[in-house]
Amino acid sequence: MGKTKFFIPFLVVVIFLGLSSIFVVDEREKALVLQFGQIKDVKEEPGLSFKIPFIQEVVRYDDRILSLDTDTIEVTPSDDRRLVVDAFARYRIKDVVQFRQAVGVGGLRVAEDRLSSVLNAQIREVLGADQVTSDTILSEDRRELMRRIQRQAQISAQGLGLDVVDVRLKQTNLPEQNLDATFARMRAEREREAADEIARGNEAAQRVRALADRTVTETLSDAEREAQVIRGEADAERNAIFADAFGADEEFFAFYRSLEAYEKALQGSNSSMVMTPDSEFFDYLRSATPDQ
Incomplete structure (x- = not known):
């Protein structure tokens, strides 16, 4: 009975010490024994x-890829148009020993503060470099700029035991006080481009109209010339027919010409013509009598 009295507490202590000496490392983490x-x-x-229970302790660190949002900062590209930029980075703890030595007991909080400072410095350096304009930052070329930020941040973060996997610019906007001036400048540029397009369109339209007018004039001239030729040929043919008719029957030809003279002379109602009844003009209008 006395042995049992001491054995049970001893067993409890042994079990407690045994459990205190065991720990499990998850696949999503790394651990340091201190x-x-x-x-x-x-x-x-x-x-x-x-x-070793009570003497050693275990500190665990996440081994997954983590995300960090940077603070919003202002950068000034080479064209002096200030931009408001914020970014996010994805990183992981690459060297857990170096990480512990760099941040101490502060852990991820201290590491992220330092990494955020590194990222902001690299963003300012890359986006403020020569030949980097605001248009470059807002275009497809920003991918290369983000890769440059990531590479330079990777070098600076090695001292923290971190691996910077990726850096992305979340937003790139103009400061509020610059928006109105920028919009006015953009509007003026678009209006100038529109005026240039209208002027080029009017110039092209004038060229088309001048070409069309010249084509119409040339077409009418050719048609008139061809009509004059046809008309001359027709008159020549008509005169030839008249000449043939006159040679074939002079009396009929005289009759035909008299009819034409009657038609032209007797038109209208405001003209008067006075001549004697025995005028030759009425030769074909007199009624024929048996005596004549």
């Missing part, structure tokens, strides 16, 4: 591990 603040072991593989 003894009085000094790194004694690194656990990067998932599974069951051991430590």
Whole structure:
């Protein structure tokens, strides 16, 4: 009975010490075994591990890719048009020992503060470099700019034991006080471009109209010339017919010409013509008598 009295507490202590010496490393994390603040072991593989109870402690760090949103900052490209930029980065703890030595007990909070400062410095440096304009930042070329920021931030973050996987610009806007001036300048540029297009259109229209007018004039001239030729040929043919008719029957030809003279002389109602009844003009209008 006395042995049992001491055995049960001893067993409890042994079980407690045994459980205190065991810890599990998840596949999504890395762990450091510390003894009085000094790194004694690194656990990067998932599974069951051991430590000395009460003397050693385990510090765990996330091994997944993490995200960090930077603060909004203003940058000034080479064309002096200020832009408001904020970005986000994806990173992971690459060297857990170096990470612990760099940030100490502050952990991710301190690491993200330092990484945010690194990213802001690299954003200002890259976007404010020579030959980088606001148009470049707002165009497809921003992809290359983001890669440059990522590469330079990667170099600076190595001292923290971090691996900067990616950097993206979330928004790139003009400061509020510059928006009205920028919109006015854009409007003026578009109006100037529209005026240039209208002027070029009017010039092209005038060329088309001048070409059309010349074509009409040339077409009418050719048609008139051809009509004159046809008319002359017709008159020549008519005169030839008249000449033939006159040679074939002079009396009929005289009769025909008299009829034409009657038609032209007797038209209208405002003209008067006075002549004697025995005028030759009425030869074909007199009624024939048997005596004649």
